Amino acid sequence: MGYDVPEGVDIRGRYDPEFSKILTRNALQFVTDLQREFRNHIKYAMECRREAKMRYNNGGLPGFDPATKYIREGEWVCAPVPQAVADRRVEITGPVERKMIINALNSGAKVFMADFEDALSPSWENLMKGHVNLRDAVSRTITFHDQARNKVYKLNDETAKLFVRPRGWHLPEAHIFIDGEPATGCLVDFGLYFFHNYANFRKAQGQGFGPFFYLPKMEHSREGRIWNNVFERAERWAGIEKGSIRATVLIETLPAVFQMNEILYELRDHSVGLNCGRWDYIFSYVKTFQGHPDRLLPDRVQVGMAQHFMRSYSDLLIHTCHKRGVHAMGGMAAQIPIRDDPAANQAALELIRKDKLREVKAGHDGTWAAHPGLIPACMDVFTNNMVNAPNQIHSMKRQDASELIEEDLLQSPRGVRTMEGLRLNTRVGIQYLAAWLTGAGSVPLYNLMEDAATAEISRVQNWQWLKYGAELNGDGLGVKVNLDLFGRVVEEEMARIEREVGKEKFKKGMYKEACNLFTGQCTTPVLDDFLTLDAYNNIVMYHRIESSRL
Numbered sequence: 001m002g003y004d005v006p007e008g009v010d011i012r013g014r015y016d017p018e019f020s021k022i023l024t025r026n027a028l029q030f031v032t033d034l035q036r037e038f039r040n041h042i043k044y045a046m047e048c049r050r051e052a053k054m055r056y057n058n059g060g061l062p063g064f065d066p067a068t069k070y071i072r073e074g075e076w077v078c079a080p081v082p083q084a085v086a087d088r089r090v091e092i093t094g095p096v097e098r099k100m101i102i103n104a105l106n107s108g109a110k111v112f113m114a115d116f117e118d119a120l121s122p123s124w125e126n127l128m129k130g131h132v133n134l135r136d137a138v139s140r141t142i143t144f145h146d147q148a149r150n151k152v153y154k155l156n157d158e159t160a161k162l163f164v165r166p167r168g169w170h171l172p173e174a175h176i177f178i179d180g181e182p183a184t185g186c187l188v189d190f191g192l193y194f195f196h197n198y199a200n201f202r203k204a205q206g207q208g209f210g211p212f213f214y215l216p217k218m219e220h221s222r223e224g225r226i227w228n229n230v231f232e233r234a235e236r237w238a239g240i241e242k243g244s245i246r247a248t249v250l251i252e253t254l255p256a257v258f259q260m261n262e263i264l265y266e267l268r269d270h271s272v273g274l275n276c277g278r279w280d281y282i283f284s285y286v287k288t289f290q291g292h293p294d295r296l297l298p299d300r301v302q303v304g305m306a307q308h309f310m311r312s313y314s315d316l317l318i319h320t321c322h323k324r325g326v327h328a329m330g331g332m333a334a335q336i337p338i339r340d341d342p343a344a345n346q347a348a349l350e351l352i353r354k355d356k357l358r359e360v361k362a363g364h365d366g367t368w369a370a371h372p373g374l375i376p377a378c379m380d381v382f383t384n385n386m387v388n389a390p391n392q393i394h395s396m397k398r399q400d401a402s403e404l405i406e407e408d409l410l411q412s413p414r415g416v417r418t419m420e421g422l423r424l425n426t427r428v429g430i431q432y433l434a435a436w437l438t439g440a441g442s443v444p445l446y447n448l449m450e451d452a453a454t455a456e457i458s459r460v461q462n463w464q465w466l467k468y469g470a471e472l473n474g475d476g477l478g479v480k481v482n483l484d485l486f487g488r489v490v491e492e493e494m495a496r497i498e499r500e501v502g503k504e505k506f507k508k509g510m511y512k513e514a515c516n517l518f519t520g521q522c523t524t525p526v527l528d529d530f531l532t533l534d535a536y537n538n539i540v541m542y543h544r545i546e547s548s549r550l
């Protein structure tokens with residue numbers, strides 16, 4: 001058996017009758033048309049990213065573009081926010097797993113962001129099952145039987161509004177070849193989801209609008225323009241009104257903070273705001289300044305929203321969104337419920353409340369929660385601090401933030417570096433990668449949520465400290481990070497991981513492979529752009545079957 005593919009398409013992933021209902025000839029034709037129309041634009045945008053990287057590596061700094069001052073200073077607004085998504089006080093996020101989708105839609109959150117990105121390991125199985133699950137969720141037929149607990153999951157009458165986050169522009173889909181090249185991952189994610197669901201979604205969820213998306217990891221408004229053109233192309237194909245599709249863009253790269261107006265402008269007919277993707281943003285700070293030894297980060301735990309550059313980013317995002325009439329969404333606190341320790345659980349909840357209170361008082365219109373158990377606390381904070389309105393778009397203009405300048409957004413974070421920081425990065429990075437290689441893209445580690453974005457911080461921070469021989473200045477020991485020290489740390493942390501997870505799990509898991517990958521990435525002379533891009537080859541599984549052309 002093989003997939004029925006259009007001319008020029010080769011499916012190299014496993015055949016499954018369920019997957020073939022997603023990978024229909026017409027759906028693949030839709031994805032192929034997108035790929036053919038936009039591939040050169042995407043290649044050009046990636047080339048521009050490489051050029052910008054060279055500029056920063058040669059000492060340049062990201063900043064506002066004088067050529068687009070007219071957009072930043074112009075009086076324009078985005079299309080009005082659809083009623084269906086006016087209230088986004090709490091949004092839950094999670095990978096596109098069947099049980100989690102049902103739990104998230106039933107969670108009481110206003111929105112569920114179903115994730116093909118930071119929270120998902122993009123194996124063929126995960127991706128294709130994800131599409132099956134989303135199709136069933138949108139048509140409301142989704143159920144799940146937990147055999148072990150003999151529990152059946154199904155949707156409540158009232159559910160969260162569904163947003164879908166496709167992968168970033170940089171990731172290929174190696175199981176689908178189009179005209180001899182791997183397809184662009186995000187066009188596959190977007191195309192298959194849109195093709196199968198736009199009609200049901202608009203009827204059931206969108207009140208005439210939709211589908212809704214989150215767009216990750218952009219660095220420049222030209223990437224937003226490609227998305228806008230993809231949306232218009234899809235709307236024309238479906239025969240639905242321009243502006244039906246709506247998307248929230250994550251501002252989670254340092255270059256993009258200087259492009260917020262420009263990104264909204266490109267997407268002004270399709271925008272429902274911006275979101276503070278704080279974890280990737282920290283990763284991007286290190287990546288952007290990989291050639292700047294004067295900008296070494298302190299320990300990861302010290303780089304929070306209270307740092308001047310992080311607060312400035314969130315304040316400017318709120319001001320920009322509200323000036324343009326759309327939502328300014330807050331980000332993810334990494335704490336998750338701690339079941340076996342009530343005092344620690346209380347402390348984690350307190351940290352979350354504090355973070356959410358800062359967000360709502362700053363003017364954010366909603367926030368993210370990683371776990372259903374956190375929704376009541378987050379909802380309380382937002383409800384109690386937003387006066388009788390579904391959002392603060394028109395009441396919190398944050399005019400003061402318009403004074404923020406480039407130095408505010410680039411200011412180096414304050415704090416110290418410690419041996420424990422190096423150790424924690426190492427054991428978290430390795431354990432996360434070990435999970436990712438075996439199919440889990442978001443995991444609980446040491447009572448925190450870890451996903452691709454948080455793991456990236458561990459990787460690039462180790463790389464930066466090694467590259468520049470950073471002094472661990474918070475221990476009082478004056479030790480400098482070098483290959484010898486790192487080698488010992490890796491050995492000791494691997495032993496600790498083995499003790500913690502147990503010999504059996506350690507042996508069966510992919511800890512050694514993860515360790516090789518992670519240490520290779522931390523010690524490479526030239527920083528890899530993305531952890532998951534390098535690791536992706538390890539999860540590509542080709543099944544050589546002939547694709548039939550009927």
Ligand SMILES: CC(=O)SCCNC(=O)CCNC(=O)[C@H](O)C(C)(C)COP(=O)(O)OP(=O)(O)OC[C@H]1O[C@@H](n2cnc3c(N)ncnc32)[C@H](O)[C@@H]1OP(=O)(O)O
Pocket residue numbers: 092093094095099100101103104115118119279280332336337369370371372442443444448449450451453454
């Ligand atoms: C930086 C960023 O990009 S953030 C966005 C990307 N990251 C994410 O989306 C992370 C989402 N969160 C998660 O994946 C999970 O909460 C984890 C991995 C952090 C923790 O997972 P676990 O330890 O398995 O959670 P736990 O055992 O407490 O789960 C309890 C119940 O809540 C459910 N649950 C936990 N998190 C979620 C979620 N995000 N969405 C839906 N249901 C969830 C579980 O399915 C489980 O359901 P059950 O009782 O019916 O079996």
Ligand SMILES: O=CC(=O)O
Pocket residue numbers: 118250252276277278279280281331332453
């Ligand atoms: O995607 C969110 C982030 O914080 O990264």
Ligand SMILES: [Mg+2]
Pocket residue numbers: 118216250252277279280453
């Ligand atoms: Mg992210």
